[in-house]
Amino acid sequence: MIRYIKGILIGKEEGKIVVLAGGVGYEILLPEIVWQAFQTKQVDEEKEEVELYISYHQTTQQPKPLLVGFTNEIEREFFELLIQVKAIGPVKASKALTLPVPVIAAAIEERDAATVVKLKGIGNRAADMIISELHGKTGKYALLKEKGRPFPEAHDISKQVLDVLVKQLGHSRSEAVKMVESAVERKPDALSPEEIFEEVYRGIKGS
Numbered sequence: 001m002i003r004y005i006k007g008i009l010i011g012k013e014e015g016k017i018v019v020l021a022g023g024v025g026y027e028i029l030l031p032e033i034v035w036q037a038f039q040t041k042q043v044d045e046e047k048e049e050v051e052l053y054i055s056y057h058q059t060t061q062q063p064k065p066l067l068v069g070f071t072n073e074i075e076r077e078f079f080e081l082l083i084q085v086k087a088i089g090p091v092k093a094s095k096a097l098t099l100p101v102p103v104i105a106a107a108i109e110e111r112d113a114a115t116v117v118k119l120k121g122i123g124n125r126a127a128d129m130i131i132s133e134l135h136g137k138t139g140k141y142a143l144l145k146e147k148g149r150p151f152p153e154a155h156d157i158s159k160q161v162l163d164v165l166v167k168q169l170g171h172s173r174s175e176a177v178k179m180v181e182s183a184v185e186r187k188p189d190a191l192s193p194e195e196i197f198e199e200v201y202r203g204i205k206g207s
Contacts, residue, residue, distance in 0.1 A: 002026075002067060006051040012043050017069070019050060028052060028069040031079070031097035032120070037071065055079055057090045068094050074198070075101055078141045085133045088126065095120050105141035108134050139168035140197055158184065160193045161200065179203060 007021030052069035107115035116127035165176035183199035
């Protein structure tokens, strides 16, 4: 299974790119939130290297492999959580990601259907299903840094991460405190919930 690709950008069209890696050209579908960062990238002329985290899909209903690309692991995780919702397949989920992940996640946690229906291809019924099935599971994604969105003062940042670890992810309070303390010790210059949570995430993966 393909989970990561690093190579040269050799093709680009609306919402799709082709990356040459190891002598193979991979066609990768990009959600709107990722495509925005690729619109200014040059194809082949500058031999521009790109790297993407990949969500790979191939089923009996869809025998042709589908690769969906993301700029980081957390965005890919959120996408793979979203496609667990009934009737939200990879293509539909990819087209739906027209708002930043933290905005969508916050809307789910706040049961804000009016925001969820703003996603491309998501009507009222689908929005209700997304909220119903994912509420309580997306708290950590709401902490991701959104461009232009200010964060609270530093002393509140660790508390936000603690609350997500305990209330959303099921860790005990003492366990969560140790995880955050270890993350801050490894990255003392962290200035946002996103940075602390990413460090906690690395610690979990490395344990």
